Amino acid sequence: MTRVAISGVGAISPAGVGVRPLVAAAAAGDRISAAAIGLSVSESAALRKLRRSAPITLYGVSAVDEALRDAGTGGCASDDYALIAGITNGALNFSVDFHKELLAREMASPALFSESVLNAPAGNASIAFNIRGPVHTLVGGPSVAIKALMLAASLIATGRAACVAAVCAEERNALSSFCYSRLQPLAAGALSEGAGALLLEPEDKSRGGQLCVLSGYASGMVPGDPQGALRRVIDSALAMSGLLALEDINVGVTDIKTTELIGDKVPVLSFFDVLGHAFCVSTIWNIILAAMAIRGSAVTPVFAGKLKKYAKHSEINHVIIYTTEESGAAAAVILSRAHAHS
Amino acid sequence: MKRRVAVTGIGIITSHGAGAKVNWEKTKAGESSVTEITAFDAGPYRGCCGGQIRDFTAATVSRLRANRLDRATHLLVSSVREALSSANIVGPQCDCLLSLGTTLGGMLSGEAFHRDVIEKGISRARLSKTLDYLAHHQAENLFREFELAGDFLIFSDACASSANAIGHAFGVIASGRYDMAVAGGYDTMSEFTFAGFNSLMAVTPELSRPFDKNRSGLVLGEGAGILILEELGHAIRRNAAIYCEITGYGIASDAYHMTSPDPSGSGAASAMSHALRQAGFPDIGYINAHGTATKYNDLMEACAIKNVFQKDIAMRIPVSSIKPMIGHLLGAAGAVEAVISVQALMDNWLPPNINYVTPDPECELNIVTAGRPSEIRAVLSNSFGFGGSNASLIFEEYRQG
Numbered sequence: 001m002t003r004v005a006i007s008g009v010g011a012i013s014p015a016g017v018g019v020r021p022l023v024a025a026a027a028a029g030d031r032i033s034a035a036a037i038g039l040s041v042s043e044s045a046a047l048r049k050l051r052r053s054a055p056i057t058l059y060g061v062s063a064v065d066e067a068l069r070d071a072g073t074g075g076c077a078s079d080d081y082a083l084i085a086g087i088t089n090g091a092l093n094f095s096v097d098f099h100k101e102l103l104a105r106e107m108a109s110p111a112l113f114s115e116s117v118l119n120a121p122a123g124n125a126s127i128a129f130n131i132r133g134p135v136h137t138l139v140g141g142p143s144v145a146i147k148a149l150m151l152a153a154s155l156i157a158t159g160r161a162a163c164v165a166a167v168c169a170e171e172r173n174a175l176s177s178f179c180y181s182r183l184q185p186l187a188a189g190a191l192s193e194g195a196g197a198l199l200l201e202p203e204d205k206s207r208g209g210q211l212c213v214l215s216g217y218a219s220g221m222v223p224g225d226p227q228g229a230l231r232r233v234i235d236s237a238l239a240m241s242g243l244l245a246l247e248d249i250n251v252g253v254t255d256i257k258t259t260e261l262i263g264d265k266v267p268v269l270s271f272f273d274v275l276g277h278a279f280c281v282s283t284i285w286n287i288i289l290a291a292m293a294i295r296g297s298a299v300t301p302v303f304a305g306k307l308k309k310y311a312k313h314s315e316i317n318h319v320i321i322y323t324t325e326e327s328g329a330a331a332a333v334i335l336s337r338a339h340a341h342s
Numbered sequence: 343m344k345r346r347v348a349v350t351g352i353g354i355i356t357s358h359g360a361g362a363k364v365n366w367e368k369t370k371a372g373e374s375s376v377t378e379i380t381a382f383d384a385g386p387y388r389g390c391c392g393g394q395i396r397d398f399t400a401a402t403v404s405r406l407r408a409n410r411l412d413r414a415t416h417l418l419v420s421s422v423r424e425a426l427s428s429a430n431i432v433g434p435q436c437d438c439l440l441s442l443g444t445t446l447g448g449m450l451s452g453e454a455f456h457r458d459v460i461e462k463g464i465s466r467a468r469l470s471k472t473l474d475y476l477a478h479h480q481a482e483n484l485f486r487e488f489e490l491a492g493d494f495l496i497f498s499d500a501c502a503s504s505a506n507a508i509g510h511a512f513g514v515i516a517s518g519r520y521d522m523a524v525a526g527g528y529d530t531m532s533e534f535t536f537a538g539f540n541s542l543m544a545v546t547p548e549l550s551r552p553f554d555k556n557r558s559g560l561v562l563g564e565g566a567g568i569l570i571l572e573e574l575g576h577a578i579r580r581n582a583a584i585y586c587e588i589t590g591y592g593i594a595s596d597a598y599h600m601t602s603p604d605p606s607g608s609g610a611a612s613a614m615s616h617a618l619r620q621a622g623f624p625d626i627g628y629i630n631a632h633g634t635a636t637k638y639n640d641l642m643e644a645c646a647i648k649n650v651f652q653k654d655i656a657m658r659i660p661v662s663s664i665k666p667m668i669g670h671l672l673g674a675a676g677a678v679e680a681v682i683s684v685q686a687l688m689d690n691w692l693p694p695n696i697n698y699v700t701p702d703p704e705c706e707l708n709i710v711t712a713g714r715p716s717e718i719r720a721v722l723s724n725s726f727g728f729g730g731s732n733a734s735l736i737f738e739e740y741r742q743g
Contacts, residue, residue, distance in 0.1 A: 108540075132594060
């Protein structure tokens, strides 16, 4: 089976534009202000054409742009480049504005409509980077980030795509902050926004700057039983990875605030207190941070610190990123150092 | 050896009514179920008609609270129940993939919530309305109602959403990841969408006339379509009736414009070519066109079909769009049209492209002006959408061996 590598990463978060500030924030461990992300369309050539687009589109395109540059891709002008986007809430701000115009019986703005559809970030990214292969938008909670990765990996495994950008993006507004503070046990101000992107390629064809490989992944749904669903997807991901036991995984990373171990064996990290909660984007930020920890970056000591505390391993070779939802949806992905992958 | 994938069940609800039988009878007869919209005041808009579903308020649910559900969930429950029943699947399910497409999920709940916020203020808005607004909640509802096991995936690729959901399900069964999938799509008639297409000047005040020289835009509709897909051996072992096989799926993107199709039709042609190649270039006896009746979509689709098949062959393949009868169902269009394609294949009948009067030399195709019998061995169904999404599916008659 074709092994899939992460060859580039991109991010935008309340910590700033780029993976570097995301990693620095995670390494410092200090809570990032919930202030809106300041992203100017003059940041890049890709963004300059998107002046009329929603913030979620700008975030997504910015992250994909960085991931493509990080991987050293020269361009995407062929139909074997693909893009998979994961979205939870979509373009909240444009959606609210369009409803306001609708109720005021004003002539609704066509741009507010077309830029508020759920596939606007993916559609705009495909135009910005000339991606002519499969372009999909998947909708879901935090697990949809891993589902996007899985779909990307399957496009590579079946030969339909040679290179896939997987991106998640979310934007926040006053309405979503209010709703989620009432509906979910989130502290006021904990809602976050931004984007994360990964460039995926076959392991043997990635352009040298490979961060790690996807050694195992799974997603599933057990209605009303998130813990049961989580056990199931972790077992499936582990079986796929070829690792012999759960203890072979060095660290787990999840999107919720937790101090629990996985199966009483694997220490777990959470960056919830640092980055807040941005639904599927939180999951993809965790994947990026894990990949950067494996490659070696400012965040590596944070992961290594967990190892010293709980385990006998001294090197970070395998990290599991997982998420569960109250509905019973769960997903997990195991990232492995290339040479450590069995 | 590649696994074959069978269609073993279908479910559908549109403005024609609920159920495969009534939908096929009216489609065969070329009956229009496009009427004046009563779901909201369409007076201020360019058009006032659409494929609104009448005489349907709620599906029977046993494990969900009916009054908490968006209309989208009700449409889905109705069509999934019919599809499972027609596939003779009862009780808790084995592991399956639920693969759905939608453009806007529970938009009617979203509209109601936004209306509350704007009119009453944020603190007095009904938060319960947001629960079924998000698209993945409809999938979670189906898991609970039908005691499904496995996983779900929600595609939101505009009007190609459910064709992609079906194509993906086909792929995961063919690759061996699942033996069975519940695949399709849904969308409801909402003022948000109607106003949006109206603002783009895409809604017609007249009849929808795909490929006609005097076409002036689309009419919107609502509904849901579901296919039960199974690995052929799995279907045979449980003595399931096999409707047909799905043999090809192609997807490609325009990378051109958010709302306008690439006039060259290269993305659409690429999607059709991929599907045909995967299916082994079967003898296509009918093309169920995307055919929205907008000026640019139909021109692009006609161009793409002629490029893929060569003009002389393209002119021999019967082509029709069913959208003038039930409206453009957006995220549900691919799934509902897949169900109709399966029925056309099984019944050897070409559905008509109603309201077609004046041929457009730029959209020169073999348009089916009146329904008629025809021996059909393979059907190609096209779906295209905002953001340059293009998807094509191929269904073939089932042959043993």
